[in-house]
Amino acid sequence: MVSIFVFIMPAIFALLLLIVTVAVYFFIYKRNINKALNDRDSVKRRMPPPYKVLIGAASVIIILTILFISVVRVNSGNNGGGLEDKYFAASYSFNVYQPDEMTGYLSAYSIEENVGYKKYVEDIGDVRVTYFMSEENYDVYHPGFIAYVEYVGTKDVLNYGYWGNFLTPDGTNICGRGAAGSDVEDYFVVVGSTSIECTFQLDMYYYDSEAKGEEIEDGAASSETIKLILDPTNEE
């Protein structure tokens, strides 16, 4: 939602600008006409009366203010359909790994258990997701969640795809990305983190052929979705 200040602040500024403009002009005009009172014969440039300046200035300022608010609204719309400012300031990240890519610090994490994380297992259609949610507050060193995604169906699937989205609690999309084409192995791992309370939605796709469609879900032999509720403050 666009901040209310996008409307109030420009309107207040426009009103102040109008008042100052008219007040200054009024002062100059009054001085000018009283000078003319005593010197009617001299040739001088006639100034428009204050009411015309008021109408003209008000029209210009109103049009500019409306244009300004429209531009800000369009830009806010392009940045996420009216998200609150706090979502723009937060950080979001996730990466997807094959089992042999879980090296370095990632090698410390396991599908069995992880210290400081609470384990959940969900069977959704042909997919089993074993995921771990951090029990600590958000920090930049440890992931907020780790999800192990296994295909447990009966089809001969060759490769998989995914699309991960971070959503606000009411379902508005914040950001996301996806990919497809990696070979199916025992599982793939999604490691991610966020600094703000939100939902991570993972759409999982398994393909039984090499054929690729235009959309990631095209040709998927199996597709499931899981949503993880992320609360980096871990409030009860």
Next chain:
Amino acid sequence: MKIKLSVSSSRYSEIQKELQDRGIEIDDEADLILSERDGYLSTIKVRNRATGEYVMVSTEDIIFVETFGHKVVVHAGETTYLASERLYQLCGLLNPEKFLRISNSVLIATDKVKKIQPTLSMKYILTMSDGNNVNVTRSYYNLFRDYYKI
């Protein structure tokens, strides 16, 4: 028949005699007015509002004239007088280069304006030399601006 003469003082006596010889009575209270083309009054006969006395007031002393209902009040210096003519009649009798109508009820001496106060509407507030304020109304706004070239 009674006629009021509104001519220059240099021709007044001559015309008065001509009319009286023809049996026409000269009366300042008469409804019929005989006036001179391009001849403007230099004095007008008015009645002192306080004393009721009839006096001749020079047009040079007039600051402004205003109407209250049927009364036409002439402000000249610190004294106010009542005129027998209607305002529109005075507009025709007084020199338009020195007098300007600024509303349906006010006629001013243009050299007796002390200050002009503009407003955000089509109106000016004039402060006259005797301290009184009079308003230039919307109907006479542009006329006033053209006269003073403002």
